[in-house]
Amino acid sequence: MKVPMLDLSEQYQGMKTEVLQALDEVMSSSRFILGDNVKKLEEDIATYSHVNHGIGCGNGSDAIHIALQASGVGPGDEVITTTFTFFATGGAIVRAGATPVFVDIDPVTFNIDPEKVKEAITPKTKAIIPVHLYGQMADMEAISEIAKKHKLIVIEDAAQAIGAKSKGKTVGELGTAATYSFFPTKNLGAYGDGGMIVTNDDEIAEQCRVIRVHGSKPKYYHHVLGYNSRLDEIQAAVLNVKFPHLDTWSELRREKAANYTKLLHEAVGDKIVTPVEVEGNYHVFHQYTIKVPNRDELQAYLKEQGVATMVYYPLPLHVQPVFKELGFKEGDLPVAEKIANEALSLPMFPELKLEQQEYVVSKIAEFFNK
Numbered sequence: 030m031k032v033p034m035l036d037l038s039e040q041y042q043g044m045k046t047e048v049l050q051a052l053d054e055v056m057s058s059s060r061f062i063l064g065d066n067v068k069k070l071e072e073d074i075a076t077y078s079h080v081n082h083g084i085g086c087g088n089g090s091d092a093i094h095i096a097l098q099a100s101g102v103g104p105g106d107e108v109i110t111t112t113f114t115f116f117a118t119g120g121a122i123v124r125a126g127a128t129p130v131f132v133d134i135d136p137v138t139f140n141i142d143p144e145k146v147k148e149a150i151t152p153k154t155k156a157i158i159p160v161h162l163y164g165q166m167a168d169m170e171a172i173s174e175i176a177k178k179h180k181l182i183v184i185e186d187a188a189q190a191i192g193a194k195s196k197g198k199t200v201g202e203l204g205t206a207a208t209y210s211f212f213p214t215k216n217l218g219a220y221g222d223g224g225m226i227v228t229n230d231d232e233i234a235e236q237c238r239v240i241r242v243h244g245s246k247p248k249y250y251h252h253v254l255g256y257n258s259r260l261d262e263i264q265a266a267v268l269n270v271k272f273p274h275l276d277t278w279s280e281l282r283r284e285k286a287a288n289y290t291k292l293l294h295e296a297v298g299d300k301i302v303t304p305v306e307v308e309g310n311y312h313v314f315h316q317y318t319i320k321v322p323n324r325d326e327l328q329a330y331l332k333e334q335g336v337a338t339m340v341y342y343p344l345p346l347h348v349q350p351v352f353k354e355l356g357f358k359e360g361d362l363p364v365a366e367k368i369a370n371e372a373l374s375l376p377m378f379p380e381l382k383l384e385q386q387e388y389v390v391s392k393i394a395e396f397f398n399k
């Protein structure tokens with residue numbers, strides 16, 4: 030048996046007629062940029078995130094960059110974020126002209142540790158970017174409290190966590206703004222790149238709308254420096270077909286996660302650590318990530334057996350060569366450095382079959398019994 034990390038083909042077959050019809054409507058209308066499909070998606074995702082505004086843009090990386098700039102974060106400002114995230118989080122801070130301040134993570138959730146955020150605050154701190162890693166919200170209650178006390182902006186990087194909740198609050202509800210990615214592999218994935226900023230702040234929303242069209246307002250008059258970063262009608266049309274299914278897909282992901290956890294505990298007990306859903310959280314399992322000391326050998330073994338896995342992420346941002354000038358060194362953020370050597374994400378998608386999960390777990394058990 031071969032088990033892929035992600036297989037989008039079954040999902041497409043199930044909605045092929047609707048998708049092709051939506052694409053045909055876009056092509057027939059000849060309206061490709063910022064039309065009715067983008068508007069509908071922006072409204073639906075803002076409502077879903079319990080906020081007033083959604084601003085579609087080119088991708089999830091630009092969404093962070095635009096949200097930072099629109100919130101007034103720029104040169105001379107420090108932005109505190111987790112070191113254990115995809116490069117885009119740190120890259121967006123630098124692109125906005127600010128300085129990233131990477132901090133360590135909670136060893137259980139792998140999300141930013143609020144205590145470490147407190148320790149990193151300086152007079153230059155302007156914003157915090159918590160990343161809701163793997164689909165589970167960071168401790169937004171604690172982060173919001175810190176932000177309120179120090180008058181800081183909070184941009185939630187929710188690229189991996191659309192639909193996640195914590196104590197009844199959705200992604201986007203507690204931060205100044207939140208950003209989504211519609212990269213094809215994401216829980217709500219387009220057929221190309223796409224992203225969105227959601228916010229309750231009217232001024233930030235307006236600035237985001239201006240920045241995504243070269244800072245142009247009115248057209249051809251530029252008061253701020255912007256970019257060309259728009260969600261296109263083709264991607265929005267696909268996302269409008271997919272969006273009504275998102276909650277069902279999240280439930281299916283949660284069901285697969287529960288299967289893995291049960292099967293793994295029965296098969297290998299405490300040889301690995303399964304993901305922990307913090308009480309009060311609704312984890313949408315963008316990834317199902319285990320912790321295992323001999324990770325690289327297990328990954329190689331699974332590959333031989335036809336099981337795809339991924340390491341998110343092998344090198345934390347504070348030790349990435351491109352960020353060398355920030356002055357961090359190995360050993361500075363030990364929790365993330367250890368987890369970068371132990372985290373292994375298993376195949377996860379809503380259509381994953383129980384037989385496939387049983388096969389994955391049987392091969393993990395086989396590895397430990399060798």
Ligand SMILES: Cc1ncc(COP(=O)(O)O)c(C=O)c1O
Nearest residue numbers: 088089090115117188210211212
């Ligand atoms: C945590 C995180 N932030 C930002 C991004 C960037 O999103 P995009 O690939 O749409 O630019 C991603 C996804 O790739 C991500 O996982």
